[in-house]
Amino acid sequence: MGKICSKPKRPIFCQPLYLGDDLEELRGRTVHEDDSYISLPILSLPGVVLLPGQTLPLHLFQPSTVSMMSHVIEGDKTFGIVTSSYHSADPYRPVLATVGTTAEVLAVKEENDSRVGVSTMRVKAVGRQRFEMKDTRRQMDGNMIAKVRILPESFLCDPLEGARPASHRRIVGSESWSCMDDTVGQATSHNAEYKGRRKIDRFSCANFTRMPPWVYRQYDAFLLMSRIRKELQSWNETLRPESMPCDPSEFSFWVAANLLLDDAFRLHLLTIDSAIQRLRCELSIMRRCTVLCCKNCNLLIAKKEDVFSMALEGPMGAYVNPGGYVHETLTIHKAMGLRLIGWPSVENSWFPGYAWTIAQCNQCDSHLGWRFTVAGRGRSLRPEKFWGLCRSSLVPGLQKDSENPDDETWRPIM
Incomplete structure (x- = not known):
């Protein structure tokens, strides 16, 4: 096969409804404290590295797995997803990754086939929190239970806060600064109070420090998000910014879920506890990637x-x-x-x-x-x-x- 159809102006988005529209939606949400140790039932999926915020559909057939999911739904609706791989030394024994992501069940549908007496279950789940595997054990039914540590998310303060003049701080602290860019004039153009004023480089206060402004630009979360959005739009205009998350942490995982990254790199991103570092890694990959092979x-x-x-x-x-x-x-x-x-x-x-x-x-x-x-x-x-x-x-x-x-x-x- 060679060439395919020309690129349309705008696709008609369609939602994958192959799981059916009869799933029962579940209410409530479970959030575990950072650095806490909990026990989770673990589902191992080869070749799947679930990221926070990513939707995961499941179709379960094995009786032990269906039973495990039923207990999960009766409890806090949370289980763990860990990828596995096979090594050439022992191709019959999968090796579990050391990090994973909690998954929360959003909707479920259990069906019983009276002819063969088998229960199946369709599940829609979403990734929530990163965790580190500490210990695992097998139950009598073959399901895995793991003791895990919920990995915390680090939020860095503004490194230029101490060097920023009070007059500059009033502009930077305004609500109109939510979509940050290189200059105050661009970020506050939607605010009538500052419209028409001279553009101010919000990194100019770096001149009062030992490092030049370009160093701080490399580690600004909102500027990194702006650069990634521009890079994505240069790929294709159908990737619309309004459908992307605004929070730096959520945005970093959204980008990771939509980039063509192998399992090893996805696992590496799960070990990083800073959105800024994840965004820097993703931007580097995006700028170097030109083709898919x-x-x-x-x-x-x-x-x-x-x-x-x-x-x-x-x-x-x-x-x-x-x-x-x-x-x-x-x-x-x-x-x-x-x-x-x-x-x-x-x-x-x-x-x-x-x-x-x-x-x-x-x-x-x-x-x-x-x-x-x-x-x-x-x-x-x-x-x-x-x-x-x-x-x-x-x-x-x-x-x-x-x-x-x-x-x-x-x-x-x-």
């Missing part, structure tokens, strides 16, 4: 400007197939180096109104994702075609020879 053979698959949002949450989302396997899928407009396997099918489609077809790498035959096309004639869905590619099958890359634009040799950056 096959993880197995490094074949060029797509360019970063082909990424777009098919859901309100962002360009990447977690979806579960009928077999219970969770795929974190990135939506893109067009791809290259892929071939289709089989015929389009609308059965269990993650996007209502679209039919899916399996897509493989044209070079190494690895499964990379699916192509989605509008099912039926006369439908008004946009775009008419797009690709959903698995995060676990791709790796971000950049061109080896930046001076030669005709050199299409790529190398991974992670």
